[in-house]
Amino acid sequence: MQWEVVIGLETHVQLTTCSKIFSGASTSFGAEPNTQACPVDLALPGVLPVMNKGAVERAIQFGLAIGATIAPRSIFARKNYFYPDLPKGYQISQFEIPVVQGGSISFAMEENGKATLRTVQLTRAHLEEDAGKSLHEDYRGMSGIDLNRAGTPLLEIVTEPDMRSAAEAVAYAKALHGLVMWLGICDGNMQEGSFRCDANVSVRPVGQKEYGTRCEIKNLNSFRFMEDAINYEVRRQIELIEDGGRVVQATRLYDPDKKETRAMRSKEDAQDYRYFPDPDLPPLVIAQAWIDKIKTTMPELPAAMRERFMSDYGLSDYDALLLTQSKAMAVYFEAVLACVVDAKKDQAKLVANWLMGDVASSLNREGLDIADIPVSAAQLALLLKRIADGTISNKIAKEVFAAMWQEVSDQDNIADAIIEAKGLKQISDSGALEAIVDQVLAANAKSVEEFHAGKQQAINALIGQAMKASKGKANPAQLTELLKKKLMG
DSSP states (O other), X not given: OOEEEEEEEEEEXXXXXXXOSSSSOBOOTTOOTTSSOOHHHHTOTTOOOOOOHHHHHHHHXXXXXXXXXXXXXXXXXXXXXXXXXXXXXXEEEOOSSOSEEOOEEEEEEEETTEEEEEEXXXXXXXXXXXXXXXXXXXXXXXXXXXXXXXXXEEEEEEEOSOBOSHHHHHHXXXXXXXXXXXXXXXXXXXXXXXXXXXXXXEEEETTOOSOOXXXXXXXXXXXXXXXXXXHXXXXXXXXXXHTTOOOOOEEEEEETTTTEEEEEEEOOOGGGGTOEEOTTSOOEEOXXXXXXXXXXXXXXXXXXXXXHHHHHHOOOHHHHHHHTSSHHHHHHHHHHHHHHOSOHHHHHHHHHHHIIIIIHHHHHHHTOOGGGOSSOHXXXXXXXXXXHTTSXXXXXXXXXXXXXXXXXXXXXXXHHHHHHHHTOOOBOOHHHHHHHHHHXXXXXXXXXXXXXXXXXXXXXXXXXXXXXXXXTXXXXXXXXXXXXXXXXX
């Protein structure tokens, strides 16, 4: 039987406010346990929550960025459950009327060796408070409770079940991660818990319209873990069904050491949480004037930047989408382009190809973000200038780039220094090239005969031999033109 995977993601984005969502306690990371928990966070008798305006503004920013509806009136609810790290016995969240409704996120991904564009529809994004944290290490066999995180503002972003593979889920999560960092509403630090994903995974026979029974994998805090966890869960569910069993709706955790998911608890439905409006918080009213004011403070959004890259630089929709997946990449692209030449449109494709090719592969190999690239925009621009002016070939440029990556210099002319030190300058002297061509033609009489016999591809073999004779330094365009001239003459 052929199976279809169905995936929806719920992402908890920690907002970049200095204080908590309903109290004035600090949200800074790394403080000693329980030193940033005030009476409101501790749920002491008689305390009242007060809404953090900055958290609402960040939610509005996100809604505007994804083309969503900003609810003119939304309400907060109490989500009742009992954990040791939840002092009140309930979490303040939004249920029936979230602040952000609808919207979508588009992103690029590779599939079967082909670049494709995807769009995932969002159901909602709502504001809520985080719980505390249970600590199970270094407590002499006991668990400890740290309430520093209790009350930290979160925006929970929920998708429709639109994704059909673990790779697609990861591509979406990366696009969302890039967007919230672009807006500055989240620092994106997954190790510190600022960006955490829950994956709802189910399978169904291909062609079936009804969804299968889903399981939720909680608190995936790395993209690699997310992909591994979803792939494992998909295999587990398919094998279970094919062996005659049935999937039971449940919440599961991923164990990265064993590379498997395991049951945490049976899945609760909404009614199990006994949601009801929080009587201590009035409805959140967002006037259009407030939205319009926030709109004026927004940075250039990825969609607008994509359109500008296409119109100003002549890039394809796919290239523009890849370059605007993160703000740091878009800024780096324009910084390189500003240093290359004045005719930006002519060079934009070259810069884009390098960023999506050698730069991206080097970053992936080292596990780095573009913000941490060891080659500055000015250094890369000079390297690309040396390709354009014929100093080196594109092939040699790759060798120079690899050396630049390893040397980590703050000198803008590092490319020239490497080219000079390694003797990599391209041979463009017509006399020197003619000598090489004559030598190759004399040594490859068979290929010359084949060319004259009508086998046009024979010239490729001759070009290869000539490049080999020049140790890769010959100007390819000049060499090819000279070879053709000699063969035709």
